[in-house]
Amino acid sequence: MTSLPENRGPKRLALAIDLDTCVGCHACVTSCKEWNAGGDPAPLGDVNAYQAGQRGAWANRVFSYEAGEGEAGRTVHFPKNCLHCETPDCVTVCPTGASFKRAEDGIVLVDYDKCIGCNLCAWACPYGVRELDEVDGTMKKCTLCIDRIYNLNLPEGERVPACVMACPTKARHFGDYNDPDSVVSRLSAERRGFRVMEDLGQQPTGTYLPPRPGKRAEGAALPKVEHGGGRFLRWVDRMLTR
Numbered sequence: 001m002t003s004l005p006e007n008r009g010p011k012r013l014a015l016a017i018d019l020d021t022c023v024g025c026h027a028c029v030t031s032c033k034e035w036n037a038g039g040d041p042a043p044l045g046d047v048n049a050y051q052a053g054q055r056g057a058w059a060n061r062v063f064s065y066e067a068g069e070g071e072a073g074r075t076v077h078f079p080k081n082c083l084h085c086e087t088p089d090c091v092t093v094c095p096t097g098a099s100f101k102r103a104e105d106g107i108v109l110v111d112y113d114k115c116i117g118c119n120l121c122a123w124a125c126p127y128g129v130r131e132l133d134e135v136d137g138t139m140k141k142c143t144l145c146i147d148r149i150y151n152l153n154l155p156e157g158e159r160v161p162a163c164v165m166a167c168p169t170k171a172r173h174f175g176d177y178n179d180p181d182s183v184v185s186r187l188s189a190e191r192r193g194f195r196v197m198e199d200l201g202q203q204p205t206g207t208y209l210p211p212r213p214g215k216r217a218e219g220a221a222l223p224k225v226e227h228g229g230g231r232f233l234r235w236v237d238r239m240l241t242r
């Protein structure tokens with residue numbers, strides 16, 4: 001089993017995702033895939049990418065679903081990726097030390113050289129954001145594009161995750177939650193950002209900014225959505241219908 005860092009550093013890096021402005025275009029998904037799998041030795045596996053039966057390890061997915069009908073109806077887009085939790089079970093269950101949390105900035109990563117592909121971390125993560133890569137047999141997840149955000153060869157304005165760079169509606173924001181003046185801290189405070197399923201004890205760092213009430217037809221309440229999406233999507237339903 002793997003320990004979490006005892007002395008946490010000054011930063012808590014993660015995303016803030018705006019559910020009000022996300023249009024479900026998947027630009028963040030394809031940009032993530034391009035940056036992390038553009039080339040054979042890249043870390044994300046991609047099998048039959050342009051043929052029937054395409055499969056791959058995706059670090060970022062967007063779920064879209066309909067809620068309500070007529071004027072009360074709306075389409076909800078919910079991007080899902082690692083929240084870089086403070087006390088993540090995905091790390092502590094790892095039998096080899098492959099899954100780890102960085103002390104200095106809180107990013108949760110996988111050391112591919114130590115990963116044996118046992119899948120324990122994917123089972124332990126309640127958010128379903130880890131996938132086993134069938135190409136090289138190791139676990140893949142969002143790295144917050146660690147090879148971009150500290151990359152001094154990139155212009156300063158581009159040292160953000162690829163998904164943040166690509167989003168056409170600026171629904172994705174990146175920053176340090178320990179800095180009250182960072183864009184993620186400010187937006188979360190101003191927009192009542194929320195953390196997903198906090199009762200599960202993972203202490204997720206990333207937040208979601210709820211849709212603005214004005215976007216909903218006046219006086220309309222969203223009806224309960226019946227779906228087989230499991231606990232995560234039931235929880236999303238509850239948050240969006242508050």
Ligand code: SF4
Nearest residue numbers: 082083085088090125
């Ligand atoms: Fe681990 Fe899942 Fe939290 Fe990411 S969201 S740190 S994979 S428990």
Ligand code: SF4
Nearest residue numbers: 094115116118119121
């Ligand atoms: Fe650790 Fe890899 Fe197993 Fe996940 S799949 S628990 S990272 S060894």
